[in-house]
Amino acid sequence: PVGGRVIEVGGEAPYAITVGQGLLHDGDRIAHALRGRHALLVSDSHVAPLYAQIVEQALHAARPDLVLARWVMPAGEQYKTLVQYGACLDALAQLGATRDACVIALGGGVVGDLAGFAAASWMRGIDCVQLPTTLLAMVDSSVGGKTAVDLPQGKNLVGAFHPPRAVIADTTALHTLPDRELRAGLAEVAKYGAIFDRQFLAWLERHSRDLLARDDAAMAEAIARSCEFKADVVSRDPYERGHRALLNFGHTFGHAIEAEQGYAGVGRDALNHGEAVAVGMVLAARLSTLLGLAPAEDATALESLLATLGLPVRLPERLAPAALLARMYLDKKADAQGLRFVLWGGAGEGRVVAGVPDDAVLAVLRTP
Ligand code: NAD
Ligand code: ZN
CATH class of the missing domain: 3.40.50.1970 (Rossmann fold)
Known part of the structure; x- marks a missing residue:
C-alpha cells in the first residue's frame, strides 16, 4: 500500500x-x-x-x-x-x-x-x-x-x-x-469542475485518456480534488440548508430525465444517474447561456469534455419536453415565480437561480 x-x-x-x-x-x-x-x-x-x-x-x-x-x-x-x-x-x-x-x-x-x-x-x-x-x-x-x-x-x-x-x-x-459505472462517476467529477473550478475542467480534458484507462495516479488526483470540493461544501453546510445546493448542478434536469424514464425496470437504453446528470449539465449550461448569464463557448466546452469522457450530451428523443417540465414541478424545485435551477455564470461559477421562466426551460429542452 x-x-x-x-x-x-x-x-x-x-x-x-x-x-x-x-x-x-x-x-x-x-x-x-x-x-x-x-x-x-x-x-x-x-x-x-x-x-x-x-x-x-x-x-x-x-x-x-x-x-x-x-x-x-x-x-x-x-x-x-x-x-x-x-x-x-x-x-x-x-x-x-x-x-x-x-x-x-x-x-x-x-x-x-x-x-x-x-x-x-x-x-x-x-x-x-x-x-x-x-x-x-x-x-x-x-x-x-x-x-x-x-x-x-x-x-x-x-x-x-x-x-x-x-x-x-x-x-x-x-x-x-463496469465501464458505464466508471463514466457515470466521471460525470459527477466533471460537475465539481463545472461549479467550482474551470482549471479542473481543463485538467480533466487533458487527462481524459488516463481517466478512462483507470490510471491510478490520475484517478487518485481526480478523486482527491473532487473530495476537496465536496468536503468544503459539506463542512460549511452539513445539513443542506443552502450552499450545498450547488452540488445539484445538472440534477434538476437529470432527475426529471430519470423519473420520466422510470426508476425501475427500464430498458437497457435508459440513462443511468451519471448519464442523466451529464445531459442535465449540458442543458443547465445552455439555459445559462439563453438567460444571458454565461458565454456560449463555456457550454460548448463542457459538452465536448463530457462527450470525450464517453458520456451522453443530448436528450434522448423519446423524452417529451413538456413531460420533463412537469416532472421538474413535481420535484418541488419551483416557487411562485417559476422553477429554481443551479446554473452557472460560466465554467467554475455555479449559482442558484430562482424564478426561471417555463419558456426558457422548454426552449432549451427543444433545442436539438
Ligand atoms: P451501486 O452501489 O449500485 O454500484 C453500481 C454497481 O457496481 C453495482 O452493481 C455494484 O455491485 C457494482 N460495483 C461496485 N463496486 C464495484 C467494483 N469495484 N468492481 C465491480 N463492480 C462494482 O451504485 P453507485 O453508483 O455506486 O451508487 C448509487 C447510489 O448512491 C444511489 O442509491 C444514490 O441514491 C446514492 N447516492 C447517495 C449520495 C449521498 O450523498 N449519500 C450521493 C449520490 C448518490
Ligand atoms: Zn448525482
Whole structure:
C-alpha cells in the first residue's frame, strides 16, 4: 500500500478521507477508525467476492481480537429497501454489536447509503467507516453523511445525516468497475469542475485518456480534488440548508430525465444517474447561456469534455419536453415565480437561480 492523499472534512464530527492505491490492504489504517471490539462488514453480491476477504484479512492481521462478521446484500438499487435494512440490523444484533461497534461499508453508493443508515440508527447511532468501491461513491455518496433507503413511493425517502468516522478509497478497486459505472462517476467529477473550478475542467480534458484507462495516479488526483470540493461544501453546510445546493448542478434536469424514464425496470437504453446528470449539465449550461448569464463557448466546452469522457450530451428523443417540465414541478424545485435551477455564470461559477421562466426551460429542452 502507498501512503495516499488525505482530505479533512470539518464540522461537528470531523473525519478524514484517504485516497490511494492498495488501501483496502491497509489493515492498520482501517482498524485505526474502530473503537470497540465488534465490526460488521457490509457489502453486496458483486463486491464481496472481489474485495471482502482482502479487507477481512487485513483487519484480522491488524487487530487479532476483533470480532468481525460479514453481511452481504444483493447488488442493485432495487435492494436499497427497508427489508434489506432490517436484515442488516439483524446482522448487527446477531453480532452482539454494542454502542462502540462499527459498520464497515464496502461497496458503491447503495451499500454506503444502506449501511450508513443502519449505523445511524442502530442503538441511536454507531460508527460507520466507508470503503467506497465505485467512482461515484468515492467522489460523492461516501462523503457528506447523507444516508438513506428507498421506499416504493420514491428514492431516499427514509434516512439520516450521519457522518462517517473515516472514508478510505482504494483506486485499484476501480479496475473491476463496469465501464458505464466508471463514466457515470466521471460525470459527477466533471460537475465539481463545472461549479467550482474551470482549471479542473481543463485538467480533466487533458487527462481524459488516463481517466478512462483507470490510471491510478490520475484517478487518485481526480478523486482527491473532487473530495476537496465536496468536503468544503459539506463542512460549511452539513445539513443542506443552502450552499450545498450547488452540488445539484445538472440534477434538476437529470432527475426529471430519470423519473420520466422510470426508476425501475427500464430498458437497457435508459440513462443511468451519471448519464442523466451529464445531459442535465449540458442543458443547465445552455439555459445559462439563453438567460444571458454565461458565454456560449463555456457550454460548448463542457459538452465536448463530457462527450470525450464517453458520456451522453443530448436528450434522448423519446423524452417529451413538456413531460420533463412537469416532472421538474413535481420535484418541488419551483416557487411562485417559476422553477429554481443551479446554473452557472460560466465554467467554475455555479449559482442558484430562482424564478426561471417555463419558456426558457422548454426552449432549451427543444433545442436539438
Ligand atoms: P451501486 O452501489 O449500485 O454500484 C453500481 C454497481 O457496481 C453495482 O452493481 C455494484 O455491485 C457494482 N460495483 C461496485 N463496486 C464495484 C467494483 N469495484 N468492481 C465491480 N463492480 C462494482 O451504485 P453507485 O453508483 O455506486 O451508487 C448509487 C447510489 O448512491 C444511489 O442509491 C444514490 O441514491 C446514492 N447516492 C447517495 C449520495 C449521498 O450523498 N449519500 C450521493 C449520490 C448518490
Ligand atoms: Zn448525482
